[in-house]
Amino acid sequence: MQGFVRVGERPEIAQLPLFREMDDAKRERVFAGSFLQVFPPQLTLFELGQHADFLHVLVDGVVELSATSGGRETTMRIVEPVTSFILAAVVNDLPYLMTARTLEPSRILLVPAALIREVIRQDTALMQATMHELALAYRDLVRALVDMKLRQSAERLGNYLLQQDFRQSAKGVVQLKAEKRVLASLLGMTPENLSRAFSMLSAHGVRVEGSTISIIDRDALNAFARPDPIPV
Known part of the structure; x- marks a missing residue:
């Protein structure tokens, strides 16, 4: 595993859709408090019901999001790069509604939830990028519901x-x-x-x-x- 985002990694991370248009100084503030880590396959990153302490941004790899109820489990989404996942829980400071597990070796940026919420309030470009990702996630949900029903x-x-x-x-x-x-x-x-x-x-x-x-x-x-x- 790696610790804080290294200087040599920052240009790559800066080009991710969520951070690309940010003010340079505010982006560096986010990176200074974030971690870029490599996780092995079949590792649970967080579980349903846990408080959203970090925003997860998948840089490389594949992650499964699943939900459970009454002893049953189902896959809700297969996450592929490059995107954040369960952004809504982070923005609203709420527990995760799904469990996340790596399906293959995955490189993931972990941004403290309190930090990302603070910078969203300060940086218009990050706020717009966050709204864009939330809107895309909503559209994906509508597509999935239409698919299941029709x-x-x-x-x-x-x-x-x-x-x-x-x-x-x-x-x-x-x-x-x-x-x-x-x-x-x-x-x-x-x-x-x-x-x-x-x-x-x-x-x-x-x-x-x-x-x-x-x-x-x-x-x-x-x-x-x-x-x-x-x-x-």
Whole structure:
């Protein structure tokens, strides 16, 4: 693990969307009190119900956000770089509503919550960037709810693959960022249902080779999955 953000790391971190437009002096104040750490896979970063002591910004790696109720657990989001996660809890000084766990080695910037709240009040650019990230998170939530309510399981999987293709390269090859059991939970399925959904998609232009998914007939998949009319 690393301690405070080193001088050589600061130019890279300064270019992250949340900090890019900030006043230089206020940005340096944030960095002086923050930590850039490398975490191993399968490490719990925080748990549901814990008070939000830090803002987490994922620089490299993959993080799973999950929720539990009545002894059941479900994946709520798979976080990929570069973004903060559970920003709302930090801004509102409230407990986390989800548990965060690394899925692969991950480099994460930890900013003390009290510090980020203080600087948000002082720096207009940071305030605007915070509003932007919160708005994107809200839109992602709406998309997820629409997906769950209006699509069957295989259609949800097809739509997810089209979204990932758009985000990764738009070249028709998707690399899954998490184990299939985590993906199944994210999409509201059992692992068995996910396997059946992949089999069904083979008739609609999808080929599966381990964690590599190829979209070999985009028109067929679009017709089946009915992707969102508004791009991601």
